[in-house]
Amino acid sequence: MTERNDPGASVLAMHGVAFGYPGEGRVLHDVELALARGERVAIVGESGSGKSTLLHLAAGLEPADAGTVELAGQALAGLDEAARTRLRRAQVGIVFQSFHLIPTLTALENVMLPLELATELDAAQRRERAGAQLAAVGLADKGGREPEQLSGGEQQRVAIARALVHRPALILADEPTGNLDSRTGEAVFGLLLEQVRATGCALLLVTHSDDLAGRLDRVLRMQDGHLQDLAAEASAT
Amino acid sequence: MSSLLVKAWLRDWRRRPLQRLLTLVGVVIAVAVVLAVDLANQSAQRAFDRSMDEVAGTATHQILGPAQGFDETHYRDLRLAGWRDTAPIVEGPARLPDGRTIYVLGVDPLAEGPFRGAASDIGDAPVQRLVTEPGTILPPSGWWAGSGMAHEDRLALETAAGRFEVTLLEREAERDEPASNPAEEGGSLWVADIATAQTLLGRPGRLDRIDVRLDDAEIDAFAERLPDGLELVPVAARDQASRELAQAFRINLTAMSLLALLIAAFLIYNTQTFAVLRRREVLASLRLVGADRRALFGVVMLEALLVGVIGTLLGVLVGMGLAQVLVGQVAQTVTDHFFVVAVTEVTPRPLALLAVIALGVGLSLLAALAPAWDAARAASPGSLGRGRLERRARRGLRGLALAAVVLLAAGGVMLLLGTGGLVGSFVALFLLITGFVLVLPLVLAGVLRGLARLGRGQTLPRIGVRSLERSLSRSAPATSALTLALAAAISVSVMVGSFRDSVEQWLGQALTSDLYVVPAAPAAARSGARLPADWRDTLARIADAESVSTGSSQDTPSDAGMIDLYVVEPHPVWLDYLPLLRAEGTGEELDRRLRETDAVLVTEPFAAHHDVGVGDRLDIRVDDGRRMFEVAGVYRDYGSPQGTVLMLGERFYAGTAGADEVGSFGLRLPDGADADAVIERLEAWLAERETAAMVTRPGDIEQESMAIFDRTFAITHLLRVITLLVAFIAILGALMALQMERAREFATLRSLGLLPGGVRGLVVFQGAVLGAFAALAAIPLGLGMGWLLIEVINREAFGWGMDLRWPGREIAETVALGVGAALLAALIPAWRMARMRLVPALREVP
Incomplete structure (x- = not known):
């Protein structure tokens, strides 16, 4: 069974979305998904089931083959590459499994980057807000360090700060603890939830961990390219 | 495996x-x-x-005489006296209808046996025809292909003596058996019978030289037999220079x-x-x-x-x-x-x-x-990865810089000591270039770090320069390649530009007449041509000239080997126009010395090649035999890379009747004279003369000289273009590599909201930074190389000195070219990066 919600209030809405990589067949089939503002949803599933692909489509990094994807009420299909990018940088923050920090920038500069790209703030304002965001993830004293001088957990915290700093409506997190040991992963995940709650944005999280998923508002399962709402299925049975 | x-x-x-x-x-x-x-x-x-x-x-020796040649009876006398290993020669340049210059060698096939392969076989049918049929000529075998001519075709040759029709003989066409290697046979000389060559080159009854084969014991006896005016010269001395x-x-x-x-x-x-x-x-x-x-x-x-x-x-x-x-x-x-x-x-x-x-x-x-x-x-x-390579590259910077200092010092010492001649100078130049190039990565790293500091707060430019700095193993070699190419371009501009300016300036000084009367022959064929000396007064009268000068170039023996002697009868105050570099006394004193004593001036290349200076003495053969001449001064001259000795006519012909023929006349006209009208009068008079001559203006000679100059350096321009092309490909490759390695980083930036145009801008910015660095680094290197080429290598190779010209415009062009090449090279990776699919790039292993 697919998940449905009121698209009008959704920060993210997908209707009948299908997608496949060239030469690899369909990865996603007829996906329906709606995320309300402030809602926190987890997607679980086997490796290769299409979880990350769903996230990429949600961010507008790949165009859907069929169906519609709406981000903050705007259909991505009607937008060109530049418009999709503008929408993404205003509405979305992304946390990757392998951090994806820019190695040539310091931690503080990494966090400032979305502000420079997406806002009209001047340099001093950008620096101030990025500093505050970095402090919020507990790295106030490490802003001048380059990514390779930080531990994995610290790098992911910088990535979380970077994803949140420009106040997006939606955070897309792809296995954010996948590259961390369990203790660090737990701490980082707690921090992510705390920050999402504090900023009031929606969260779409892809994870292998049922434990982590269980701490969110809803859990969806991706299986062979189909998205299923576990809670709805449970209540149906 | x-x-x-x-x-x-x-x-x-x-x-x-x-x-x-x-x-x-x-x-x-x-x-x-x-x-x-x-x-x-x-x-x-x-x-x-x-x-x-x-x-x-x-031949081991050659018998040489005056520039206008000597009587052929001397050859007959030698043969009659029993000297059989002798061969008469009349030689000189001529021009083909397509404008190419050829060299005609007039020989006596009967006497050629021991000397040359090309015309020695008198039993050979075409060689036989050379003797029996006047006006026949044997082109080199390699010339036929592509000439459009065939055996026994007629061809018009232009020489100092006029225009002649000759009959072409093809050796292969008349042979029973093909030659083993026809392309090698005959080389590049056009062989004719001596009588035909005398007609073609305007030397009836005269010879340019007689080739002789002598063993050591015979030399003195042979030299003693020679009549006055002829001299025995070893062959090696003649062509070595x-x-x-x-x-x-x-x-x-x-x-x-x-x-x-x-x-x-x-x-x-x-x-x-x-x-x-x-x-x-x-x-x-x-x-x-x-x-x-x-x-x-x-x-x-x-x-x-x-x-x-x-x-x-x-x-x-x-x-x-x-x-x-x-x-x-x-x-x-x-x-x-x-x-x-x-x-x-x-x-x-x-x-x-x-x-x-x-x-x-x-x-x-x-x-x-x-x-x-x-x-x-x-x-x-x-x-295994970039990080390790880059760390190693950064660690190696100091080592490279140390090696650079050693190379620079070694090159500098070699130059100061002047060891190894021309090759040594080039080795020193390459040591200096390599030293400079090895220190570039360290400088580049410093500059990029400085730029990153300057760009604090400007995130994207900072990403650009820091990314270049972190990929030093890639950006440094590419930048070095571009620097070298641009420096080569600048150095060639410095050298050719300085040379060209100096030659132009020299021509302006050297051509002191308003009109010249020269033999009617192509420039390359003019050197051996002569005009009657007794035209002088008539020309002065027709042109109403203030003064008439004459000049004749000739090869003459000296204790410095065969030298190019320029005999002049100059205009008054001629020394005011001569670019003297070294001389003793005032112009007037020098003029008096040159007229009244056995003194000569030498050109800068001559002084360099023969290691002579003011006060040195040269034993030179003049019209009445050999005499000692003192070098009274050295002057700048680009007329001959071998160098020239300048002597006044009155010293050359001292004690003799004077010149029968001269190489050219220079006419100085009074102020306000109508040069066109004078040319018209002179041409009308010349048209009735038996010896073909023409009137030229200094501008024509200047134009012709500069055309030769530009032809000489055309090849360096071509090599310069090729070098730049290589550098362009180097920087393109480096930028592509750099961008592909950074694809994940670019994908991250894109996922964070950087527009495709922003990615393009970033890549192009990186290209501009590398291009600008290479261009700026190329300026000192290029100027240094140019200076070395002029002051050390050119002097060593040719003996020419020249005024250094700083080519501001060319430097600006080269800087623009460097940055332009880098920008152009950046376009392809910029386009690729902006169009890349983000998800596969994001998935790349860091």
């Missing part, structure tokens, strides 16, 4: 054809340029040597090709290291499935070998084609300045081919050695 291992490695050629193509192109261009210059040089050299050998044949000068010209060209090779080496290194690093995940996987170090090293080197072999073979083909273009230019330069040569084909020497193949393949293998070693030595798959 496992075939699957090889397949796993080499299949990347299908996946990334553009990258592999760039590696190939690097090898192709490097090999092509080096081979082309070598082939062109060698072919022109062979033609030159063959011509010199043919002219001299196996020309050979040395032509060699200096070739060394200059070879140095340019080696510079191209150096730049190409950077390109090959860059692309080879990238080819390995790009596939580090393949290497990692191969290690994981059990491939040992030796196998990995082998597979990387095997690919380098393939690239080297394929690139070199293609480079040889391209180089042969390029050589055909270059050889014409080299031959023309040798013809303009040294001796008439005709090169009809480019024949690669097996040894040179082998050397170039070894160079191309060797360079490819050498460039791949370090990455192959890395691939094999990596303790774990994860330890």
